Amino acid sequence: MRSERARLTALYTGLLVLAGAVLTGVVYWLVREGLYASISTAVTTAVPARRLEDLPDGASTALPTGLPTPLPSASLVTPAPSTGPGVGRLPVAIAITRTVSDAAESAALDRLLTVSVIVLACYAVLSVALAWWAAGRVLRPIAVITDTARRLSGEDLLKAPPGQGPWGRIALDAPPGELKRLADTFDAMLGRMEQLVSAQQRFAANAAHELRTPVAVQRAAAEIGLAGDPSPERVARIRSKLIEVADGSDRIIEGLLLLAASGQGIRERRRVAVDELARAAAAALADEADGRGVSLAVRAGPLAVDGDPVLLERLLHNLVANGVRHNVPGGRVEIRTGPDGIAVSNTGPAVPPDTVPLLFEPFRRVNERTHGPGEGAGLGLSIVDAVARAHGATAAATANEEGGGLTVTVRF
Structure with missing residues (x-):
């Protein structure tokens, strides 16, 4: 069977037929176990023993035609009184009751078995149809997924x-x-x-x-x-x-x-003191910041992570350089590290809030490129985001409401 639907249909049909066969067997066994007692009770109730005792002598040879001859049984040799009326008639009454009960039980069980087999066969045919339909319903979403994946490019x-x-x-x-x-x-x-x-x-x-x-x-x-x-x-x-x-x-x-x-990704990791990298990045860009009239403030709290020191150094350098270069004369850049991660805030031109998420894409800028001296390539925040993701961290930016500029945070 190459089709999953055919396999599921076979499985569902097998389980349903097995359950039906077990149910039929249990019902047959339960009916068989209690049927004789029920028939005997019904016959005895309908024809009381005292009426059978009134049968004439020799009635034991006058059993109904077509009934099977009762087999010897302990119930048929019940001792009878040695004297008095009705001597020998009680065993005859018991034999008649037993013969009628056996015949009724055999006929009822044969009928039950025949009907059960016919019903089970019809149930099996219906199970195949229901199993095929159910398998189709179950597999329909998978077929939709497969068709969608096949046609997409x-x-x-x-x-x-x-x-x-x-x-x-x-x-x-x-x-x-x-x-x-x-x-x-x-x-x-x-x-x-x-x-x-x-x-x-x-x-x-x-x-x-x-x-x-x-x-x-x-x-x-x-x-x-x-x-x-x-x-x-x-x-x-x-x-x-x-x-x-x-x-x-x-x-x-x-x-x-x-x-x-x-x-x-990162192939080799080691413990890196991010607060020390923040101080080093601020020191490396101090001359450029002075030349642009931008002040740097570093509040480096203890922060150590497992990662690549070269990539983390580039992340901090890009954050600080971005804050210095996209600023205004007399502006300010603040670098903070601590248990919450890294945060770099800078003053500068106001940034539209809807533009902020796009700044992490390569070559994205707030203003069009002029190809002037010292102008970046527009990859700074893209590299920050890529390095952060490589370290299992998240980078986010928000536009400052006062003073303009951005606040970029990296949370490990």
Whole structure:
């Protein structure tokens, strides 16, 4: 049997027929055990013994035609009085009662057995039909899941035909149960797949754009800037521009590699003092913060986690650098560590609340990129989120109501 429905039908039919056969056997045995006593009582009640004692002598040879001859039994040799009327008639009465009871019992049991076998055969045929129907009902959600998984592709997940409800989802309409939970779990998995496919497509498009731009700038600088007979001053400017663009491309590639490495997880873990990394990140960015007129405040409480020190150092560096670079002159960046995790707050331009969740996607910025000096590639918070997930932590951001800017928290 290659079909699961056929296997379930065979199983259900076997169980139903077995239950019917057992029930029939039990009923037959119970009826057989009590049938003779019931018939004997009924015959004795209908024809009392005192009326049988009035039979004439020799009535023992006048039993009803067609009844089986009673077998010798201890009940038939009951001692009778040696004198008095009715001597020898009581055994005859008992023999007649026994003969009638045996004949009625045999006929009733034969009839019961015949009817039971016929009913059991009909029950078996009905069981096959019911089992086939029940197996189909049970397997219907699985068939829907299978058909949905077979027809889906990455394009199906992202392109929904108009007016067809939740595209690429099972949306099983069924009462709560194991199959309902399975269908809902499958729908949730498809939702995550849709988000991953969409994010991957956006990432590929943004990465191609970000890498294509510096290449175009380098080509333009080389072709236009060095055209004709360039002076040494002009060559120096073009050279400086090419180096600047190359450094930007190198930062983008390094960020992409780090993002990919974070997504692969952590191979080796060791105890890392995150509070010390926070102080080191603040010290490394102190000169840049002074140059931008931004003050740094560190309140590093004890925090140690098991993880990769290089990735955790990059996480803290990106958080602090993001707070310094997206700030205003005279602004402030505060770094806090403790049992609750890491929190970095900065002042700066107001951030729309609906934009905040998108900042963790690669190449996302609050404002459009201008390709100015010191401008980041838009991978800082994406790397923070990837490193946090690699350590089993969660990264979240909220827009500050006063003073503008963001507060980014990482909870381990």
